[in-house]
Amino acid sequence: MNSSDPTARPGGRRLWLLAFVGFFLVIGAWAVAAPYDGPPDEPAHSVRAAGVAGGDVMPEPADAFAGTGAFQVVPKGIKGTLETGCWYHGQPDHSAACAAAPSADRELVSKPTSAGRYNPLYYAIVGGPLRLWPGWPGLILARLLSAALSAALLASAFTVLARWSRYGLMLGGLLAVTSPIVGHMSGAINPSGAEICAGIALFAAGIPLFLGPARGPVRPLVWLVGISAVLLVTVRSMGPMLAAIGLGVLLLPLGWRKVTTLWRTPLIRWWGLGIAVAVGLSGAWILVEKSSVLVPLRFATPLRPTQAMWAELSRWEQYLQQLVGVTGWLDTRVPGPFYAVWTCVAGGLVLVGFAFGARADRWRILALVAGGGGLLSAIQVINVNTYGFITQARYMMPLLVGVPLLGAFVIERRTASAEMARRLTRMIVVVLLPIHLVFLWYTMIRWQRGIKVNRPGIADLNPFGGAWTPPLGSVLPLVAMVVGLAVIGWLTWRGPARAAAVADLAEPGLGAEVPRPRAAAAAVGASR
Numbered sequence: 001m002n003s004s005d006p007t008a009r010p011g012g013r014r015l016w017l018l019a020f021v022g023f024f025l026v027i028g029a030w031a032v033a034a035p036y037d038g039p040p041d042e043p044a045h046s047v048r049a050a051g052v053a054g055g056d057v058m059p060e061p062a063d064a065f066a067g068t069g070a071f072q073v074v075p076k077g078i079k080g081t082l083e084t085g086c087w088y089h090g091q092p093d094h095s096a097a098c099a100a101a102p103s104a105d106r107e108l109v110s111k112p113t114s115a116g117r118y119n120p121l122y123y124a125i126v127g128g129p130l131r132l133w134p135g136w137p138g139l140i141l142a143r144l145l146s147a148a149l150s151a152a153l154l155a156s157a158f159t160v161l162a163r164w165s166r167y168g169l170m171l172g173g174l175l176a177v178t179s180p181i182v183g184h185m186s187g188a189i190n191p192s193g194a195e196i197c198a199g200i201a202l203f204a205a206g207i208p209l210f211l212g213p214a215r216g217p218v219r220p221l222v223w224l225v226g227i228s229a230v231l232l233v234t235v236r237s238m239g240p241m242l243a244a245i246g247l248g249v250l251l252l253p254l255g256w257r258k259v260t261t262l263w264r265t266p267l268i269r270w271w272g273l274g275i276a277v278a279v280g281l282s283g284a285w286i287l288v289e290k291s292s293v294l295v296p297l298r299f300a301t302p303l304r305p306t307q308a309m310w311a312e313l314s315r316w317e318q319y320l321q322q323l324v325g326v327t328g329w330l331d332t333r334v335p336g337p338f339y340a341v342w343t344c345v346a347g348g349l350v351l352v353g354f355a356f357g358a359r360a361d362r363w364r365i366l367a368l369v370a371g372g373g374g375l376l377s378a379i380q381v382i383n384v385n386t387y388g389f390i391t392q393a394r395y396m397m398p399l400l401v402g403v404p405l406l407g408a409f410v411i412e413r414r415t416a417s418a419e420m421a422r423r424l425t426r427m428i429v430v431v432l433l434p435i436h437l438v439f440l441w442y443t444m445i446r447w448q449r450g451i452k453v454n455r456p457g458i459a460d461l462n463p464f465g466g467a468w469t470p471p472l473g474s475v476l477p478l479v480a481m482v483v484g485l486a487v488i489g490w491l492t493w494r495g496p497a498r499a500a501a502v503a504d505l506a507e508p509g510l511g512a513e514v515p516r517p518r519a520a521a522a523a524v525g526a527s528r
Contacts, residue, residue, distance in 0.1 A: 025484025030187030039188030053127030070116025167421030168496030173408030199398030226271030322393030353407025372399030
């Protein structure tokens with residue numbers, strides 16, 4: 001390998017930095033393209049972030065928004081939920097021109113927000129610019145801080161997979177789970193994007209740490225599992241449950257002897273303690289602040305259990321699209337073939353991995369699907385007459401992202417050759433990355449001029465103008481997206497070659513099966 005190549009040292013700082021730049025540009029493109037309140041619930045989270053940045057960390061729970069939320073003291077220029085809506089919620093043909101944008105007014109006022117009871121960690125990271133500059137400058141800077149947090153998690157996931165994926169196919173799995181909705185949510189003031197990226201990083205590091213052979217020191221894997229698990233249990237009220245399911249799926253099939261072997265590693269013990277403390281603090285916050293209380297939405301005629309079940313099953317067609325990306329307030333869908341292509345690639349990794357996996361591999365895949373999708377669907381069916389159909393696929397993604405990653409891991413361990421992994425990974429690069437640009441392009445059209453559903457003309461597909469334009473212009477987000485995709489594509493294209501070059505250096509990892517002495521001796525004799 002050429003030592004002057006910045007990608008030649010898997011896991012190196014330069015590789016991480018390049019991956020960070022690529023992911024940050026892709027996510028940042030969404031951050032500078034969107035109108036205020038273009039991403040879901042952004043006003044509510046903006047008010048919460050500005051309040052936390054001003055020291056209003058633990059407000060008194062109040063009936064601030066339909067029986068939940070709290071009041072926050074924030075600059076007047078930050079518009080709340082009830083001050084912005086005029087162009088979304090089933091009106092994709094309307095542009096954002098009539099939306100109330102944030103202003104530079106710094107007068108402190110009390111504003112209601114449905115996010116007022118949420119854990120302050122994420123909001124402390126992004127809230128500073130909103131407090132100091134409540135107009136567009138502060139909003140864009142806050143979005144970019146959110147983008148940087150998610151990009152750091154994704155770059156860390158990329159770096160560990162570039163080193164620990166056997167033939168690099170898990171890098172293709174990483175692209176398959178980092179769908180356009182991940183960029184859309186990560187470039188907004190909303191903890192959902194950070195939650196999904198924490199789930200991606202957790203599985204990207206946890207799968208090779210617990211299930212695969214290690215290449216060199218495993219400290220980077222342990223650190224990434226620990227950091228991502230702490231973030232996952234903290235940023236949203238469902239986090240402790242999701243983290244418990246994810247870590248349980250990776251750990252429980254290993255057997256008690258392997259778990260005790262893991263526990264003898266001091267760094268793992270310390271991070272285990274840290275995760276336990278984070279779970280305790282998050283649980284205490286949920287109980288004290290009542291952050292899990294939802295907005296009630298009762299039906300005039302209650303649904304019977306069978307009616308609710310069939311209605312929920314019918315919604316899975318929407319969930320599959322949302323896993324790829326239904327942008328805005330679930331009101332912007334790109335043409336259907338793009339969803340089909342993405343679903344086939346991600347689903348193919350899952351199905352092939354399930355077909356060739358061992359019994360434990362299949363159990364893990366089924367458990368993640370049941371925990372990430374089935375459990376939340378079941379909870380919704382049980383509570384539908386109180387809260388309605390409120391579940392979105394992005395709530396399931398912190399667990400579901402582990403399924404294609406696990407499928408890619410099984411494929412490259414049990415059936416794929418280095419050449420097959422290289423071809424598959426490069427096919428994923430060519431097929432999936434351009435779809436990110438399609439989603440941004442189409443969503444910018446929706447925000448700037450509205451989507452003409454019936455017989456759109458060429459002019460209606462122009463993202464460079466309209467009744468509303470981004471504060472930094474329409475060219476910047478598209479250029480940032482193209483450059484970011486080029487960086488990620490180049491790194492991933494070269495990934496399988498780097499992985500295959502060090503594949504023979506693999507040694508049994510902490511969670512991998514270690515051959516018995518007699519079996520190992522027999523294998524050596526047979527090879528001779």
